[in-house]
Amino acid sequence: MRIWSLGRLISPAVAALILAFGLLVVPAVAQNGSSGSNPTAQAVNEQQLLDELNKVQGRITIPDRKAATLQQPQGRDYQGFHERALPWIGAIAIIGMLLVLALFYLFRGRIRTLAGESGIRILRFNALERLAHWTTATAFIILAITGLNFVFGKRLLMPLIGPEAFSTWSIWAKYAHDFVAWAFMLGVLVMLVLWVWDNFPDRYDANWLKSAGGMFDKSNRTHPPAGRFNTGQKLIFWAVVLGGIALSASGIFMLFPFAFTDINGMQTAQYIHAIVGVLLIAVMIAHIYIGTLGMEGAYEAMGSGTVDLNWAKEHHSVWVDEQQAKTKGGVPPHTAPTPAE
Ligand code: HEM
CATH class of the missing domain: 1.20.950.20 (Transmembrane di-heme cytochromes, Chain C)
Structure with missing residues (x-):
């Protein structure tokens, strides 16, 4: 009975901790990546791409190859x-x-x-x-x-x-x-x-x-x-x-x-x-x-x-x-x- 009531007290605390971890820590990690960078986030950072590659280019399937360059x-x-x-x-x-x-x-x-x-x-x-x-x-x-x-x-x-x-x-x-x-x-x-x-x-x-x-x-x-x-x-x-x-x-x-x-x-x-x-x-x-x-x-x-x-x-x-x-x-x-x- 005592054990049960202790469990009743601890479970909400643990749940709250897990929730706080989920809300605060996971998005931050997701944004920075465990190694400090996220390739997907960088891939859509147009300014960074422009700075590094001088142009924004993608992959296309239509015959006009020029259309692959979005901007430069x-x-x-x-x-x-x-x-x-x-x-x-x-x-x-x-x-x-x-x-x-x-x-x-x-x-x-x-x-x-x-x-x-x-x-x-x-x-x-x-x-x-x-x-x-x-x-x-x-x-x-x-x-x-x-x-x-x-x-x-x-x-x-x-x-x-x-x-x-x-x-x-x-x-x-x-x-x-x-x-x-x-x-x-x-x-x-x-x-x-x-x-x-x-x-x-x-x-x-x-x-x-x-x-x-x-x-x-x-x-x-x-x-x-x-x-x-x-x-x-x-x-x-x-x-x-x-x-x-x-x-x-x-x-x-x-x-x-x-x-x-x-x-x-x-x-x-x-x-x-x-x-x-x-x-x-x-x-x-x-x-x-x-x-x-x-x-x-x-x-x-x-x-x-x-x-x-x-x-x-x-x-x-x-x-x-x-x-x-x-x-x-x-x-x-x-x-x-x-x-x-
Ligand atoms: C309404 C428009 C124009 C009028 C009234 C006009 C008038 C004249 C006249 C009177 C001359 C002979 C000057 C002389 O006896 O020595 C002349 C020569 C000449 N015109 Fe025009 N002209 C006109 C437009 C143009 C345009 C648009 C061009 C070329 C894009 C052009 C190119 C020349 C050249 C190369 C000469 C020979 C060099 C010179 O006299 O400056 N003219 N033009």
């Missing part, structure tokens, strides 16, 4: 670049260029032809040159608008037109970007073949650069000698050619995803494409400014293909001399009278 640090870096750095780089380059041009216009106004019109027009760009230029220009403008949609569309356009309209527009913008790219590549290639010889450095470049082409001379009397293209135009030409090659190569990598490279190569292609793209847009804004509003008589060169002789003498005196030499001192070939008003 470069992917996050790329997302950070695309979502934060790129819009800033783009906005600073493009808005910065517009501001610089506005200031330049306020300072210098429209660059006029000092001697006025001579009435004699000379051929500056033939039909093939103009076709190549306008094909490239039209394609570039479409690529620029649809390309900027990738960077700014979600932030600026979607709040204005709503998600449905933005989605429809973005699908068409993406198709346009993919197909018009080929016209741009062809155009750049033709311009390269047509103009490369006129765009190598020559002995007039240093002097042209020293006086900045006379662009900051408000009296408009500084006209450094230049061949068919002056140094500023040569810089534009090489920006278009080298930028065009970088955009084309990186763009082809993106048009055929993973055909030539792995995920890291794809991300590198996107970095190059995006940065060269926004910078070239800023450069082309300056080119379009000087070819239209910025300089009297410039647009006609690419519009009708002819320019006034006085304009040519002021901006491309060496080229005019070369053209006149071909006609032994007479007016250059392909001249045409100014059309009747």
